[in-house]
Amino acid sequence: MEHNACLKPSKDVEFQDVYYTVKERKHYIKVTGTRQILRGVSGSFRNGQLSAIMGPSGAGKSSLLNALSGLRTSDVKGHIKIERKGSCYITQEDNHQTLLTVEELMTLSCNLKLPHCKRNAEIITEILENLHLNHRRNVYAEKLSGGERKRLSIALELVANPKIFFLDEPTSGLDEVTAAQCIRLLSQLAKEGRTIVCTxxxxxxxxxxxxxxxFVLANGQCVYQGQPGTVIPFLRHVHIECPKYYSPSDYIIELCDADEGKLIPVLSELTDNGKLIYAPQHHQQQQQLNGLNNTTTLPICQNLSKDFQQSVRTFFVEEPKRSRWQHFLSAGTNLSTDGTLIGGVTAFYEHLKTFTKLLDTEHEDTSSLHQFCVLFKMMLVRIMRARVALLIQFLHHVLTALCFGLIFLNLGNQGSRMFDHLKFCIGVIIIIAYTQVMVPILSYPMEIKIVRKETFNRWYKLTPYYMALNFSRLPLQIALNMIMLTIIYWMSGLPPQLWRFGLFASIGLMTSLIAEGMGLAIGMTFSITNGSAVGPLTIAPLMGLAVYGFDFAAQIPYAMNLLMKFSYIRVAVVALILTVFGFERPELECDEMYCHFGDPRVLLKFLDIEQLSMWYLFSLLTMLMLFYRVLMYLSLRRRCGT
Structure with missing residues (x-):
């Protein structure tokens, strides 16, 4: 078989005595005990092979895959040898960045993974042609069929030419023909010198x-490991005959569920829980086909390499870094020649050999600045293409401003409407806060799944993504809030002073930024269902503190005053009142005989805020904004497992 010089040497995936234990909780709160998902399983998946982890529901298939890939490390014990940097994980759900075409997603992957490569267009075309997606390159990813989305997920990872593929249920939701095409594709990719493991x-x-x-799992134990064709001889060793009309894959799984799983310990003991692999020679297979007796010994061989068995000291063992010259010298030793080509895919296989020759560019880590620029541009494109969402947000801000402006039309200079002035300031801040909190709570939980997958597969680091997310949302946020605040300010009849309007708008924008940070922190922590409850639950006490004690401000206890400083809504309301009625504003108009609050200084004195500095209030708002942005970052890191 022809060697692909660009394909780096791949390593086997080996593991020994892997345990995974989870805590059982009552109503998701009280810990009532523990449950073992994986019970000391061992095994290996070889380079150049397509390996499957099989088993009934609840057997621990996805748990083993997550443990091997490194997607889950907490509560996992054991010894796993894998070259983490050369692997990738493709989830069961094919989530991709929305509002981007197939070609744009491939370009994004190339820009992040191969920043110095000058043949990105050629690589993209070759990958899409080999995976039969070239005719769909201008279609949005969300409009692809299930099989096409799965092939796109593979294509996006093939850009960096990973050595090891982990796939969770790649055939889930696909019809029989499409599922077979997907597995056949994976088989050919494995024969190109990759290690491919799927559940x-x-x-x-x-x-x-x-x-x-x-690799067959049942109740967290290995009951069989070997070639598909040797399942029937293996079962014959324990005097179990697979019916001729049964598929061996169906039958061995059915046996695991039979008699409440009483056969599982027997089969697990034969494989030493995965440490031994059933691999009979040709003449031994023939003897077994002719019948076995009780004294027959299973022809088995050690499954784990001797080097690994002698040095299982660390959980994850990364491959030592080598020079490009060393990679070149050792590149010819790793291509597997096991197995035969499937009829009807010879032409496709030849295409794959041509494609892999293009991937001779050394993959280097991209700089954080480059990642930020690529992600920032991508996020802006997605925002501008969400035309329905843009229209809804625009109408929301404009109609809200018009309604609010009509309610308080030309009341901003009326000295007899003191309580209306307070309602005006409170209403402006609450409208901004509630709007900016709820939007990310409802929209971001779906995004976090994509971010977790892409960061785990080393597309980019979290910090550049976090910065790009924050900065990309600013232009639209500023534009929409400025439209709303401008309409409200001038319709309410406040002083036509540009500097005063600037302060008014600055407070509104600061409130918007804080509320958005709070909403993103909640959206990154909870699901849409839980976030929809947590959001209002969190903002309600902040609103309560915002309206508390205006009629007896001078008598508010010190402790309550301190607590109110943690409510950004309260701080923003006070800052807005000071902006509207402070800075030596002249007396207001009075249509009645006597207006006690006609002089703005009397109102500020009554509210006990005449001594407050605008710099002090902006400092509080800045600290609260930083607090929620840091909380948002910590939530992002926790969800992405970094």
Whole structure:
């Protein structure tokens, strides 16, 4: 088989005595005990092979895949050897950045993973042609079919030419023909010198035969590891005959569920819980087909490499860094020649060999600044393409401003309407705060799944993404809030002073930034359902503190005054009142015989805020904004597992 010089040497995935234990909780709160998902399983998945982790529901398939890939490290114990940097994980749900075409997503992947490559267009075309997606390159990802989305997920990772693929249920939701095409594609990618491991529940006979090796789990234990064709001889060793009309994959899984799983310990003991692999030679297979007796010994060999068994000291063992010259010298030793080509895909296989020759560019880590620029541009494109969302937001801000302006039309200079002035200031801040809190709570939980997948596969680091997210939302946020605040200010009849309007708008924008940070922190922490409850629940006490004690401001206790400083809504309301009625504003108009609050200084004295400095209030708002942005960043890191 021809060697692909650009493909770096790949390593096997080996693991020994892996345990995964989870805490059981009552009503998601009280810990009532623990449950073992994985029970000391061992095994290996070889380079150049397509391996499947099979088993009934709840067997621990996804848990094992997550532990091997590093997606889950907490509550996992054992010894795992894997070259983490050369691996990628493709989730069961094919979530991609919305409002981007297939070609734009591929370009994004190239820009982030191959920043110095000058042949990105050529690489993209070759990958899309080989995966039969070139005719869909101008279609939005969300409009692709299930099989096309799965191929796109693979294409996006192939850009960096990873050595190890982990796939969780790649055939989930696909029809039989599409599922077979997907597995056949993975088989060919494995024969190109990659290690491909996927979970699959109960494959059809056609799909089952595409796998080079299978690892069957039941109740967190390994009950079989070996080639698909040796399942029947393996079962014969324990005097179990697979019916001729049964698929071996269906039958071995059905056996695991039979008699409440009483056969699981027997089968697990034969494989030493995965440490031994069933691999009979040709003549031994023939003997087994002719019948076995009780004294027959299973032809088995050690599954784990001797080097790994002698040095299982660390959880994850990264491959030592080597020079490009060393990679070149060792590149020819790793290509597997096991297995035969599937009929009808020879032409596709030749395309793959041509494609891999293009990926001879050394993959280097991109700078944080480059990642920020690429992500910032991508986010701006997505924002501008969301035309329906833009229209809804524009109408919301304009109509809200018009309604609010009509309610307080030309009342801003009326000395007899003191309580209306307070309602005006409170209303402006609450409208801004509630709007900016709820939008990210409802929209961001879906985004976090994509971010977690892309950061885990080393598309970019969290800090550049976090900065790009914050800065990309600023232009639209400023524009919409300025439209709303301008309409409200001039319709309410406040003094036509540009500097005063500037302060008015600055306070509104600061409130908007704080509320958005709070909403993003909640959206990054909770699901849409839980976030919809947590958002109002969190903002309600802040609103209560905002309206508390205006009629007896001088008698508010010190402790309550201190507590109110943690409510950005209260701080913003006070700053807005000071902006509207402070800075030596002349007396207001009075249509009655006597207006006690006609002099703005009397109102400020009554509210006990005449001594407050605008710099002090802006400092409080700035600290609260930083607090929620830091909280947002910590929530992002927690959800992404970094």
């Amino acid at each position: 699959i529940h109960q494959p059809s006979a056609t799909i089952f035969n595409y796998f080079d090796s299978i």
